[in-house]
Amino acid sequence: MLGSVVTVAALAVGGLFTWLWTGSQVSTVGEERFGNRLAIPPLAKSSVDEDGTRVFDLRMRAGETEFEPGRRTPTYGFNGSYLGPTLRAERGEKVRVRIENGLGEASSVHWHGMHLPARMDGGLHQSIAPGATWSPHWTVDQPAATLWYHPHPHGVTEQHVRKGLAGLFLLGDERTDRLALPKKYGVDDLPVIVQDVRFDDGELDGGRNIMQSVGFLGDRTMVNGTLSPYQEVGDELIRLRLLNASTARTYAFGFPDGRSFSLVATDGGLLERPAAMERVQLSPGERAEIVVRMRAGERVVLRSFPQDNYGDVWQRRFAGGDDSFDVLELRAAGRLRTSPALPAALGEPETPDGTDAVRGRYFDLKRSGINGRAMDMGRIDETVTRGTTEVWTVRNADGMPHNFHVHDVQFRVMEVNGSAPPPALRGPKDTVFLPNGTTMKLALRFDGPADPDTPYMYHCHLLYHEDEGMMGQFAVVEKGERAGTPTGHADDHGAGHGKDR
Ligand SMILES: [Cu+2]
Numbered sequence: 001m002l003g004s005v006v007t008v009a010a011l012a013v014g015g016l017f018t019w020l021w022t023g024s025q026v027s028t029v030g031e032e033r034f035g036n037r038l039a040i041p042p043l044a045k046s047s048v049d050e051d052g053t054r055v056f057d058l059r060m061r062a063g064e065t066e067f068e069p070g071r072r073t074p075t076y077g078f079n080g081s082y083l084g085p086t087l088r089a090e091r092g093e094k095v096r097v098r099i100e101n102g103l104g105e106a107s108s109v110h111w112h113g114m115h116l117p118a119r120m121d122g123g124l125h126q127s128i129a130p131g132a133t134w135s136p137h138w139t140v141d142q143p144a145a146t147l148w149y150h151p152h153p154h155g156v157t158e159q160h161v162r163k164g165l166a167g168l169f170l171l172g173d174e175r176t177d178r179l180a181l182p183k184k185y186g187v188d189d190l191p192v193i194v195q196d197v198r199f200d201d202g203e204l205d206g207g208r209n210i211m212q213s214v215g216f217l218g219d220r221t222m223v224n225g226t227l228s229p230y231q232e233v234g235d236e237l238i239r240l241r242l243l244n245a246s247t248a249r250t251y252a253f254g255f256p257d258g259r260s261f262s263l264v265a266t267d268g269g270l271l272e273r274p275a276a277m278e279r280v281q282l283s284p285g286e287r288a289e290i291v292v293r294m295r296a297g298e299r300v301v302l303r304s305f306p307q308d309n310y311g312d313v314w315q316r317r318f319a320g321g322d323d324s325f326d327v328l329e330l331r332a333a334g335r336l337r338t339s340p341a342l343p344a345a346l347g348e349p350e351t352p353d354g355t356d357a358v359r360g361r362y363f364d365l366k367r368s369g370i371n372g373r374a375m376d377m378g379r380i381d382e383t384v385t386r387g388t389t390e391v392w393t394v395r396n397a398d399g400m401p402h403n404f405h406v407h408d409v410q411f412r413v414m415e416v417n418g419s420a421p422p423p424a425l426r427g428p429k430d431t432v433f434l435p436n437g438t439t440m441k442l443a444l445r446f447d448g449p450a451d452p453d454t455p456y457m458y459h460c461h462l463l464y465h466e467d468e469g470m471m472g473q474f475a476v477v478e479k480g481e482r483a484g485t486p487t488g489h490a491d492d493h494g495a496g497h498g499k500d501r
Pocket of ligand 1 (some may be wrong): 401402403460461462464466470
């Protein structure tokens with residue numbers, strides 16, 4: 001009698017586990033109909049004022065979006081109901097963005113990947129109250145790149161981004177503008193903002209089950225807010241500007257027929273030369289520009305494949321590593337315009353190689369906090385000297401995947417687990433993926449300007465972890481100067497709001 005009870009219980013537990021195990025793998029491969037034309041975010045209008053500053057206007061607002069015909073979903077967006085326009089500026093230009101917060105709650109807008117003064121960075125200390133306007137301004141002083149913007153409010157970044165607040169900020173420079181790369185926006189140069197979503201009765205779901213240690217994981221993907229998207233293309237070479245704007249999910253992009261493509265740029269701009277590869281892995285916040293060769297009349301799917309470097313079998317199954325998605329279908333015209341061959345030489349590196357580093361720092365990534373401490377807006381964790389190079393060693397031994405993003409700088413990956421970085425990590429980076437058991441050495445140069453009272457952030461860009469406190473602050477100071485006290489921290493949330501600073 002007892003034996004049969006135990007047997008039944010064991011069978012029940014085993015059955016439950018099998019159900020959980022198989023049910024936790026998500027795949028949309030072969031399931032997407034690709035019936036919706038890909039939305040291309042509009043280029044943001046701008047004006048140039050008397051002193052030559054290029055001025056953009058963004059309004060954060062709540063709205064409703066029809067992702068599927070007849071079903072209205074509450075969402076957030078910039079100048080629209082979901083996502084935002086694509087901003088474009090050239091190196092050397094002065095830019096100003098007037099941001100009006102039309103939401104019913106405080107938020108902020110961070111310029112991910114941008115080198116700019118800390119007060120313009122849009123992190124936790126530049127909160128914009130409901131109804132207020134914030135107008136950060138700076139001079140673009142970095143190479144051509146695919147950057148992006150998104151909110152960074154304390155504790156609710158995940159929610160604001162997942163509801164739709166994100167957009168691209170493309171930078172150009174003279175040298176890059178002359179290169180023979182596909183550059184017709186929306187034609188042979190396509191923005192590809194990838195997000196995973198799950199709908200719950202028409203609403204965007206943000207829940208996570210207890211085993212999803214990384215945060216929310218959706219059951220399908222969208223590109224530029226379009227479900228099951230296709231794009232018609234008419235050129236031999238197509239440049240895809242891939243942005244992983246998902247809050248927790250990491251992708252490994254490639255094509256089902258195994259064709260290789262050329263990686264031309266990483267987060268902060270061009271590689272020195274194109275690198276041929278079959279997969280490119282992007283964790284939340286990372287970008288890659290790839291150029292793929294099309295054959296006349298074909299249809300090819302951009303797919304995200306399972307990732308065997310993601311972690312142990314448990315993490316792979318329950319935290320997204322085993323999942324796969326059919327992301328975007330490219331439909332080539334019957335006759336294609338000839339594209340010039342890719343240039344053999346692309347960018348000229350501006351990231352430091354680490355040989356002139358004046359000091360090293362160590363960052364231990366834990367979900368509970370970096371270096372054993374959870375985020376405190378009133379505490380500056382690290383003080384760096386303007387105009388110096390440092391080597392940061394970042395380690396994840398936390399048993400789950402993390403990544404690491406540093407504001408203000410583009411850095412160079414010097415080493416991954418003691419070896420030279422793979423080609424996909426040889427370009428300028430601001431965010432890197434660190435699966436459990438990874439140690440990376442990064443070379444970063446801090447060119448200021450110094451501001452001892454206003455810190456920048458470094459953090460895990462899995463937004464659920466970031467919101468939980470997996471973040472720290474660094475201030476850039478003049479030589480010999482000490483960091484001050486951050487202004488506008490947690491218990492001081494109203495300070496400075498509504499002023500046009
Ligand atoms: Cu993390």
